[in-house]
Amino acid sequence: MARKRKGRDISGWLVVDKPAGMTSTAVVNKVRWALEAKKAGHAGTLDPEATGVLAVALGEATKTVPYITDALKAYRFIVRLGQATNTDDAEGEVIAESDARPSDEEIKAALGGFIGDIMQVPPKFSAVKIDGQRAYKLAREGEDFEVEARPLWVEELVMTDRPDADHVELEMTCGKGGYVRSIARDLGEALGCHGHVVRLRRIWSGPFEAEDGISIDQVDELARTPALDDHLLPLEQGLADLPEVKCTADGAARLRNGNPGIVMPGEVEYGDECWASYQGKAVAVGIFKAGELHPSRVFLT
Known part of the structure; x- marks a missing residue:
């Protein structure tokens, strides 16, 4: 039986202004510890001596990492x-x-x-x-x-x-x-x-800027307090480069179960990759076909 990973079910992005002399992996480990998160990852390695934006994804936001990795x-x-x-x-x-x-x-x-x-x-x-x-x-x-x-x-x-x-x-x-x-x-x-x-x-x-990032010193100072949670950005930020479609309650339920769900297309066309939201929250990413989103990633928030 696989060991259950300890930590909080917390999802979102923490943008860190990485200091010189620290590896990207060390930053992710520090953030995971500070937020007591079950799961964390980053969207694009920086050399140890480089500084600047290191966007750390927590929980369900890790499913949006490829869209930041591919962004400019x-x-x-x-x-x-x-x-x-x-x-x-x-x-x-x-x-x-x-x-x-x-x-x-x-x-x-x-x-x-x-x-x-x-x-x-x-x-x-x-x-x-x-x-x-x-x-x-x-x-x-x-x-x-x-x-x-x-x-x-x-x-x-x-x-x-x-x-x-x-x-x-x-x-x-x-x-x-x-x-x-x-x-x-x-x-x-x-x-x-x-x-x-x-x-x-x-x-x-992508959508993340260094001037909006939190320093490692601040991560240490605010570790394991609600004040650090306040710096989290929603996982939807990781989908900024994809078009959004909205779905009904029934469509959201079907999508969360991994099935195609009815969506209101907006400005997307047949075959476009997009993400579906319900009441402002991301439900799934997938391909739009004939009024439905066929999900490839589902968010369990």
């Missing part, structure tokens, strides 16, 4: 020009150097090559899998391997500041699976001077 995200980061490292960030060893320093105009011109549908090679020190093993594990063991390029949508990449000749600040809006460290590395190569990330912050992810 924005990053603000600083690239150190003139040096390449083996990790593509400041935590690694310098493996190449150059005295070349591009002008502002050269940097802006090069950024155009990283916008739109591009192919990106993730860093060797990353969580991508190579023959079933994490790349970072192989890299730490000194293994010789190649990481395959993968597609990435970059909606925007702009230069926002040039503090000095050695550094440039950029902002990027991109889709799922983007590695800022790879952008810094490849930009440095394109400019003929090498480059790596020295500071990285995720400023928003």
Whole structure:
């Protein structure tokens, strides 16, 4: 018999402004403990030294994680020009150097090559899998391997500041699976001077913004009190990019049992993915067909 997981049946999102020096998993574990939650997960890993939005899903909200993972995200980061490292960030060893320093105009011109549908090679020190093993594990063991390029949508990449000749600040809006460290590395190569990330912050992810996030210190301070519950956002926030349809009481009951339920279509068309609500609360996500929602995920709130 499976052990029953201890904790509260609590559902929603807690947006954390992650500090540097803490892993995403550690943040999730801290939030789960602080809220005494049975179940928690996050929507998109941040490197340990990165800061910014880490959206933690609790309970039934974990079913909406894929929609945040797939949503657009924005990053603000600083690239150190003139040096390449083996990790593509400041935590690694310098493996190449150059005295070349591009002008502002050269940097802006090069950024155009990283916008739109591009192919990106993730860093060797990353969580991508190579023959079933994490790349970072192989890299730490000194293994010789190649990481395959993968597609990435970059909606925007702009230069926002040039503090000095050695550094440039950029902002990027991109889709799922983007590695800022790879952008810094490849930009440095394109400019003929090498480059790596020295500071990285995720400023928003889907509907969640860093400025609205709670700090880890606040999580500790408010742990296991009703005041921390007050910072929870409803699970419906995770469905912000999907169209909403409303259902009747009967439709909601059928959907909660995993059956197609009648909904009022609104602006959706046959075959669209959408979510159904009853009295303002999410009931299910599914495909709209001929006046009914065929559920793929059901919320048991």
